[in-house]
Amino acid sequence: MVQAWTSTAAAETGRRIRRLRGERGLSLSELARRAGIGKATLSGLETGSRNPTAETLYAIAAQLGVPLATLLSTASDSPPVIEGDAVTATLLQVFEDGGVSTELYRLLIRPGPVQTSPAHAPGVVEYLTVFTGTAQVGPAGAELVVPAGGHASWTSDGPHTYAALGGTPVEASLLIRHPLTGPRPADRG
Incomplete structure (x- = not known):
């Protein structure tokens, strides 16, 4: 569960994941396989309908070759908080x-x-x-x-x-x- 996530923050994080996945030419299925997560989980994250755990975000960031902070939304006035x-x-x-x-x-x-x-x-x-x-x-x-x-x-x-x-x-x-x-x-x- 992710703490202090708003629908705006979840949607922004999802957009970032989808953009980076596209820039790397990875299908949804391929990124999910590489990150060791379910395709439905990744799809839900990309659409902003699921809140990720710290472990899931780290797995995705590692497969995209970016620091975790690259994925996190700064859409609110409070700093991003993730929970594992x-x-x-x-x-x-x-x-x-x-x-x-x-x-x-x-x-x-x-x-x-x-x-x-x-x-x-x-x-x-x-x-x-x-x-x-x-x-x-x-x-x-x-x-x-x-x-x-x-x-x-x-x-x-x-x-x-x-x-x-x-x-x-x-x-x-x-x-x-x-x-x-x-x-x-x-x-x-």
């Missing part, structure tokens, strides 16, 4: 420097479920700083434990997980750095 199995992420800023696009998120990792994020494009690196709680994050099978006040980074071109340890929510910041090879988040039109 364990994580609520609020996009705070997108900036570019030296051929890299950086997304800055405020992250809340809820205790209980483990969230698995699909692989991002090659060269994508994530940097997590934990403010409260203890997180277990990183490449699936090689996760790192990060206590309050700590930080970690990992290459996220494979499946990676987020979990809160000890029954306490984790509040953190997450930087995701993408090499710029495709459309830039600043040019999301």
Whole structure:
């Protein structure tokens, strides 16, 4: 479920996905297959009739070769918020420097479920700083434990997980750095 999505934001995100899919010459079926999601799910996202999960958006963005922020709508006055199995992420800023696009998120990792994020494009690196709680994050099978006040980074071109340890929510910041090879988040039109 995506939090704070309006019909306008969902429709704008859908238009962006459809435009990028078309620019890459991908059919709806082919993008759905590559992203590991149902064709009906992708169709619903493109028409704005379905709200995506963080996992679904990341899978689509990876197959389109763009940062997640490229897909997110900024149609409202509040920042885009996406929710996954364990994580609520609020996009705070997108900036570019030296051929890299950086997304800055405020992250809340809820205790209980483990969230698995699909692989991002090659060269994508994530940097997590934990403010409260203890997180277990990183490449699936090689996760790192990060206590309050700590930080970690990992290459996220494979499946990676987020979990809160000890029954306490984790509040953190997450930087995701993408090499710029495709459309830039600043040019999301």
